[in-house]
Amino acid sequence: MQGKFITIEGTEGVGKTTNIAFIQNWLSEKGVEFSSTREPGGTPLAEEIRSLLLTPRAETVCDTTELLLMFAGRAQHLNKVVVPALTMGKWIVCDRFTDATYAYQGFGRGMDQKLIAHLEQLVQKELRPDLTLILDIPVEIGLQRASQRSTPDRFEQEKVSFFHRVREGYLCRAAENSDRYVVIDASKALQDVQTAIRNALEDFYLKSQRKFN
Ligand code: TMP
Numbered sequence: 125m126q127g128k129f130i131t132i133e134g135t136e137g138v139g140k141t142t143n144i145a146f147i148q149n150w151l152s153e154k155g156v157e158f159s160s161t162r163e164p165g166g167t168p169l170a171e172e173i174r175s176l177l178l179t180p181r182a183e184t185v186c187d188t189t190e191l192l193l194m195f196a197g198r199a200q201h202l203n204k205v206v207v208p209a210l211t212m213g214k215w216i217v218c219d220r221f222t223d224a225t226y227a228y229q230g231f232g233r234g235m236d237q238k239l240i241a242h243l244e245q246l247v248q249k250e251l252r253p254d255l256t257l258i259l260d261i262p263v264e265i266g267l268q269r270a271s272q273r274s275t276p277d278r279f280e281q282e283k284v285s286f287f288h289r290v291r292e293g294y295l296c297r298a299a300e301n302s303d304r305y306v307v308i309d310a311s312k313a314l315q316d317v318q319t320a321i322r323n324a325l326e327d328f329y330l331k332s333q334r335k336f337n
Pocket residue numbers: 162163164194219220221222223224225226228229279280
C-alpha cells in the first residue's frame with residue numbers, strides 16, 4: 125500500500141518545529157513507519173539549493189530564478205526521497221511543500237499561479253499531499269517570534285506586507301480545496317494547538333484505514 129504524504133505549512137514563526145515533533149510522536153505511537161523531511165531541501169543537493177535560496181546576498185534574486193530553484197530542489201527531493209518512501213508504504217512528514225510556492229512565490233511575489241501549476245505538473249505529475257496542515261497565526265505575532273530565533277534569512281528580511289499576502293495565499297488555497305487542508309489556529313496555547321492537530325490526524329488516519337479496509 126502506498127504511504128501517506130503529510131505536509132505542514134504556515135508563515136514565519138507559526139511553530140512548525142515544535143508541532144512537527146508532536147506529529148512525529150503521534151505517528152510513532154500509532155506504529156506508523158514514516159520519514160521526516162523538508163523543503164526546500166531534503167537531499168544533499170536540494171539542501172545546497174536551499175542554502176542558495178535562503179542566504180541573503182547583494183545580488184537581487186529574480187522571481188523566476190527563485191521559482192525555478194524551488195522546483196529544481198523539489199524534483200530532486202521527490203525522486204530521491206519522497207516517491208521511493210511512499211512507494212515502500214512509508215508515510216512522509218514534510219516541512220513545507222508546493223503550497224509554500226503558491227503562497228510565497230505566487231501570492232507573495234505576485235508570480236502567475238498558472239505558471240506555478242504548470243511547473244507543479246511537470247515536476248510532480250499526479251503527486252499531491254494527502255493532508256496539509258496550515259498553522260495559521262497573525263503575521264505580526266509570527267514575525268515577532270521568528271525574530272527571537274536567529275539572524276533573518278533572505279525570506280525573513282521581507283516586508284510585513286509580503287507575509288500578509290503569503291498568509292492570504294495559504295488561507296485562499298485552504299478555502300478552495302477544503303478536503304485536503306486543515307487550518308489550525310496557531311495563536312492559541314500550545315496544548316490547544318496540539319489538540320487540534322491530534323484531532324486532524326486521528327480523522328485523517330481513520331479515513332485512510334477505512335479506504336484500505
Ligand atoms: P523554513 O523551512 O525554515 O520555514 O524556511 C524556508 C523558507 O523558504 C520560508 O521562508 C518559505 C520559503 N519557501 C518558499 O518561498 N517557497 C517554497 O516553495 C518553499 C518550500 C519555501
